[in-house]
Amino acid sequence: MKGRVEKMISVDIISGFLGSGKTTLIKQLVKKDHFKERVVIIENEFGEVGIDGLILRESNVAVKELNSGCICCTIVREFEKSIKEVIEQFKPERIIIEPSGVGKLSEVIRTFEIAELKEMVKIDKVITVVDVFNCELYLENFGEFFGNQIQHAKTVFLSRTQVATQIQIEETIHAIRGLNTQAHIVTTALENLKSQELSGRHMLQMVCADGCGCHHHSRQDHHHHADEFFEVWGTETKKVFTESVLRKILVTLSREEDFGLVLRGKGVLKVEDDVWTQFDYIPGEINISGMTSSEIGKICIIGRKLNRVHLEKLFCEQV
Ligand SMILES: [Zn+2]
The missing domain is CATH 3.30.1220.10 (CobW-like, C-terminal domain)
Incomplete structure (x- = not known):
C-alpha cells in the first residue's frame, strides 16, 4: 500500500511547566547528535507568537510549530492532523513533541492511542522537566496541570540544579516521589548532560495496561482546558x-x-x-x-x- 510506514516511528514527549527548560533539553538532545535518525520536532506554544520554534530552528532539525492553542485540549484535532502531515512530509524516524507548558501529559500520550496513529508510532521517552525552584509553587497553584506532567513521566529531569542547594534538590525529589514513585529522576544540570543520560538506555519503562489505575486510560470529565486557566x-x-x-x-x-x-x-x-x-x-x-x-x-x-x-x-x- 502506498504511503504505508514500514518501521514504527519513535515518539519522545518532552513536557514540563512554563519555562522549566524543555527547549534547553531539546536543544541538548539535538546538539549531542544522539539521534542518528531523521528527527522532526513538533513544538506547541500556548500563545500566538512562536518563539521557541524560532530558537529551535537554528538547530537544523525540521520544526513544526503549533501556536493556536494547547495540543492536549483546545487543538487536539489539529495536533493529530499535524502528526500525520509531518509523517507524510518528512518520513521521520523519530518525532519529538514539546507540548505547551500548560499541557497535560496524560492527554498528549492519549493522542497516540487512536487507531490510525497506533500502527505508525510508538512512544519512547516520556520526559518531564521540573524547575527545582518553582516546583512547590506550581504544584500548589496549578497542580491539575503540573501534577499531571509529573504523574505520567517515565523520566524527570530537574532543571536549575547547578544553582540549587542539596536540600532544595532533595525536597523537589520528595515532592515528585509523592506523585510518581517510579520515574527515573536525573539531577544533572540540563546544560551538562552526557549522552548516556540523554540516551534513555537506563530510563525506566513504565508498563501500564487498561485498568491499572494510572489514569492513562480515563480522560477526566471535569478537567480544565488550558485556556480556561x-x-x-x-x-x-x-x-x-x-x-x-x-x-x-x-x-x-x-x-x-x-x-x-x-x-x-x-x-x-x-x-x-x-x-x-x-x-x-x-x-x-x-x-x-x-x-x-x-x-x-x-x-x-x-x-x-x-x-x-x-x-x-x-x-x-x-x-
Ligand atoms: Zn491542553
Whole structure:
C-alpha cells in the first residue's frame, strides 16, 4: 500500500511547566547528535507568537510549530492532523513533541492511542522537566496541570540544579516521589548532560495496561482546558531595546498588581542594529542571553488575570 510506514516511528514527549527548560533539553538532545535518525520536532506554544520554534530552528532539525492553542485540549484535532502531515512530509524516524507548558501529559500520550496513529508510532521517552525552584509553587497553584506532567513521566529531569542547594534538590525529589514513585529522576544540570543520560538506555519503562489505575486510560470529565486557566498576551514589535532597559522591564513584571500574575515571559528583541537577543522570564528568574536572529521582535507573556493595557505600554511604548 502506498504511503504505508514500514518501521514504527519513535515518539519522545518532552513536557514540563512554563519555562522549566524543555527547549534547553531539546536543544541538548539535538546538539549531542544522539539521534542518528531523521528527527522532526513538533513544538506547541500556548500563545500566538512562536518563539521557541524560532530558537529551535537554528538547530537544523525540521520544526513544526503549533501556536493556536494547547495540543492536549483546545487543538487536539489539529495536533493529530499535524502528526500525520509531518509523517507524510518528512518520513521521520523519530518525532519529538514539546507540548505547551500548560499541557497535560496524560492527554498528549492519549493522542497516540487512536487507531490510525497506533500502527505508525510508538512512544519512547516520556520526559518531564521540573524547575527545582518553582516546583512547590506550581504544584500548589496549578497542580491539575503540573501534577499531571509529573504523574505520567517515565523520566524527570530537574532543571536549575547547578544553582540549587542539596536540600532544595532533595525536597523537589520528595515532592515528585509523592506523585510518581517510579520515574527515573536525573539531577544533572540540563546544560551538562552526557549522552548516556540523554540516551534513555537506563530510563525506566513504565508498563501500564487498561485498568491499572494510572489514569492513562480515563480522560477526566471535569478537567480544565488550558485556556480556561491561563491567558496569553503576545505582540510583535519593531522597538529597539537596550539590555538595561529590557532588564528593568522584566524586573517590573513581578508586580502582580500592575500586570496580573505573570508566569512566563519570553521573546526575541532587537537590542541594537542587527543584534538580537532573547529573554526568558519566570517567577524569580530573568535571563537575557546571547545573540540570535529574527526579522521582527516578538514577545509572549503567559499568566493569569493579565493586564494587557499595562503590558502593551510596558513593552511597546517608546521611552
Ligand atoms: Zn491542553
